[in-house]
Amino acid sequence: MTKQKFLDIQSSRWMEGTGPHSDIVLTSRIRMARNLKDLPFPCLAAEEHREKVLERVQEAITDQQEIFEDYQMIDLSQLSSIERQLCVEKHIISPELVKEAKNSRVLLKEDESISIMMNEEDHIRIQSLLPGLQLENTWRKAEDIDNALEQCLDYAFCDEMGYLTTCPTNVGTGMRASLMMHLPGLAMTKQINRILSALYQVGMAVRGLYGEGTEVVGNILQLSNQITLGQNEREIIRNLNGVVRQLLDQEEGARQILLNECREKMADRAGRAYGILSNARMITAQEAMQLLSDFRLGVDLGLLEKVDRRMLNQLLVMISTSYLQNLEGKEASDYDINITRAGLIREKLANGA
């Protein structure tokens, strides 16, 4: 199989680093869980059922050809596990799909802003992903796809509960809205833990860069709605937007305090991060994430020369172990990966884009 464009690094729309508040909000994401009425849910489905799901979705796509003309169907079982992991790190597919690849497909829009996963935890998962803070816009795009598919597909839906899903936490709207945020100011001013527990209390879930069960590294976290039932989509988005506005205020306030009270120290930290990133010969993903966070903050605060935010976002993916393993074309050792990672970072920073 020749290398596909989606395994390349340059292609994701979200990496552009544009959109409102993109210094703090890296991406806005909407994910909708849908299941077909007359087929067993994936956890109970036999292979023939999984095949049926693919057939039905294929028919719907063919029917709505004008909408899906710049989409590509990817058979995940044709990818290596490293390539699948890379798709996770590019935020194209969910970690769920890395494990269960047989009869799993993803229909991917050219710019990777929309992906439709099949035979994941649910029959169908629609994901819309855009840079910056633009939840409504992201939601509208997901809903367009949802409506187009619903023209041809019978979703499992109950008037009282809403959309039915494999996991009860998704029942209702089946929607999860999430934001990937860079919050170094709150981390450095030691406010982050207090704020995280407050977020849990207002029904928000906080996760690491790659979703559920992943750690927060490099001060980047994913904030999403915990509740899908008893609120409609607009309410979910309004709630999340309200919380995010507060978080933005707090992060901006923390950054201002850092700038006022320890400008030199911040410039030093950012400078050192840049110095190490552009000169190290071996580096772990964890260290690189932390240094990238320091570097990004220094740029955002105007303490370092401006750099292309796209480069910083690309680096977030490039430093992941699976991207690097994919690049090396084999199961490379940690030692080799650390060397390759450092080399890539040096090259990227030297080119400046």
Place this chain on the structure above:
Amino acid sequence: MTKQKFLDIQSSRWMEGTGPHSDIVLTSRIRMARNLKDLPFPCLAAEEHREKVLERVQEAITDQQEIFEDYQMIDLSQLSSIERQLCVEKHIISPELVKEAKNSRVLLKEDESISIMMNEEDHIRIQSLLPGLQLENTWRKAEDIDNALEQCLDYAFCDEMGYLTTCPTNVGTGMRASLMMHLPGLAMTKQINRILSALYQVGMAVRGLYGEGTEVVGNILQLSNQITLGQNEREIIRNLNGVVRQLLDQEEGARQILLNECREKMADRAGRAYGILSNARMITAQEAMQLLSDFRLGVDLGLLEKVDRRMLNQLLVMISTSYLQNLEGKEASDYDINITRAGLIREKLANGA
């Protein structure tokens, strides 16, 4: 008092970084202690005796005008304590002279390769300082001065013991030969402590960058003869040369091992050191010394681009707190000094010379 050339950084001959084995041996130094026969030793001398010492030496200098024509007489009591400390860090005078400045003078050769201190621990101390490993040459230069002065001065000398000195450890030749060595290989391969105790056992003294009582930082140490009695000058130098050859072999061996067994790790360490030095905004002397050592080793091993060794030697002095305080012209705080130090290092590395 206007800024004098000897308070500038560019002027010292030893900083050139030339001479044999200059990748490991930074400098060769000879110091001779001499006292005048009919005057009380400095520890017992009254002001009038100290003045007499100055008069007599001045007469000797005038008598030997052709030898001393490119020398400058510096009255240490006219310097601030910071300026005196800077002279110590440039290795022009001994730490002794920082404390006791009244009636203390130093006669300094234009290129700072020879300095003659008056009213230090002894009446007269002649120092000769050259880059690289060249003890004989350094000794010959000191001896020329010693002979020239002896034409006009009556030294305290006894046939049985040799030259008489204030401290009994200097009696005999009154000579101390020392080498400033950069031994990161032995430090990194954890051999240094074992070797240091072996050196003590063969009558060698090991000290930090600024002599007796100073710590070894940045893997730079001073090696000198402990014994001045029962050996003549040639024997002292032959002994020290023998020990140094062994040390050179061991350091070179250690560097080769590091290069063979962890080349990437060494390149990483050196690269990071360079990255931090050229991007930090505040840095302590101690950290800067260690990073300079890593950087210098990386250059010596060919893992980093070649840089002018003179620049590295100048940096050794420039990062000292007293040089920086002298530069700022006031008693600056540690915080400000750390910022100034980082700025100077950045500038120096950016200019590359």
